[in-house]
Amino acid sequence: MVNTDRGSSCNPTGDPTTLQIDSGNAYLGSHTDLLTSRRLFYSRVGYCPQNDALLDGLTGRQTLVFFGRIRGQFSTKGLRLIAAFELKAILDKRVTTYSGGNRRKLSLAVALIGRPLVLLLDEPTTGVDPDSRLSIWCLLRDLMVCQKVSIVLTSHNMSECEALCSRLAIVSKGVLKAIGFTAHLKSFYAxxxxxxxxxxxxxxxxxxxxxxxxxxxxxxxxxxxxxxxxxxxxxxxxxxxxxxxxxxxxxxxxxxxxxxxxxxxxxxSLEQAFLHMIANQDTSLPDE
CATH class of the missing domain: 3.30.70.270 (Reverse transcriptase/Diguanylate cyclase domain)
Structure with missing residues (x-):
């Protein structure tokens, strides 16, 4: 079961299969859940997979229009995302010509089409240069603070976890090692x-x-x-x-x-806390 508070961020660190969970239920607020309101639930969720799900034959502009229409967005509002991700110069080039970092930016832009309430991000800044990574972090923080978007992300980048996440879940070899607020886990383990x-x-x-x-x-x-x-x-x-x-x-x-x-x-550092947790055989979780 997953329940999110709007404007929060949670990070299951250490396990790339976290976003492949296929049992239980998930809730958006008190009236929308995955099992009974599947269509409505999916309309409020954006997803950026670890491997970019893009069509190489399309241009960046065509990609945004294509996925926008799938989500019922028939206007050009989705194209405003290009400014945030600095894609204007390559918007009309085919995706097959994009660098790994630009493909990642386009995937994130696709995930934001339709102004979702929840974003599921799997390694969101993999392959992105440091300057663009900071820009993406600022954008995601703005989404959480100003637009109250909840974000669930998986990452092996401890700096990314500290920059974006209010709560962390540490998973190692399929075992939940710890869950709690970032500062609390650091003070307990690091x-x-x-x-x-x-x-x-x-x-x-x-x-x-x-x-x-x-x-x-x-x-x-x-x-x-x-x-x-x-x-x-x-x-x-x-x-x-x-x-x-x-x-x-x-x-x-x-x-x-x-x-x-x-x-x-x-x-x-959080990295030190992470290493301590996965090395420790005691899987008891600290009280928050």
Whole structure:
């Protein structure tokens, strides 16, 4: 059973089959449900699948008109979506010539035809360049805040989840690991801080190993190295008692001593919470 509040967003993270659920019921408000009002229900739902369901022989304009008529939209109002998705320059070119990112934008525009109350989005920004991704996020947030559209999306992009979702459902190997408000899940599962240390370019392995040794001496066993990549070393400091000011002071002293290039400190990320959840065999959910 799925029930959505208008203007909300929910993200079942980690399982690409979430939008293929084929049992139970779904409700839009108190008077429309999938089993008894199927036609009305579908008219109020927009869907953007993971694999773009586009007809390569049509142009972008023909695509919007085609799907608009299927949804009973016989005017050209659907073409206003092209401005939001920056498709004007290629609107009259065949879809087969579109890049992966532009195909994704067109699929999202199709999903918005008819001003649906609920949007089902499966990996909505896959293959989209960073600048366009931010534009799409702004558009989706505007839909939620201003037009009270509810969005259910699946994504493996933790930044996307934090940017768009008020509630998250974490699914791993068919098991629901956690569900709740984003901030609550982060505070419950993502302990401590993320630290990034960048050594100077050209530093040899001896220098990198010395930085790692001193980091271990300074922060102890609670500072876990996640990985290093070309002189950038990533840590998770799992001490909940550490103060941010103390961490910065310690890193400043290490920077003066070891002459590494820079460092970065942040609260433990949603990605850290996600990794903790899927690694933890205990599937009990936190109370909200």
């Amino acid at each position: 302990k401590g801080f993320d630290l990034i240390v960048k050594v100077k370019s050209g530093s040899n392995e001896v220098i990198v190993d010395e930085v790692k040794r001193r980091m271990n001496e300074t922060f102890g066993d609670n500072c876990i190295e996640k990985y290093d990549n070309f002189g950038v070393i990533y840590y998770n400091l799992q001490s909940v008692d550490s103060r941010l000011s103390q961490i910065f002071q310690s890193l400043n002293e290490l920077k003066r001593e070891l002459h590494f290039e820079d460092y970065f400190v942040s609260n433990a």
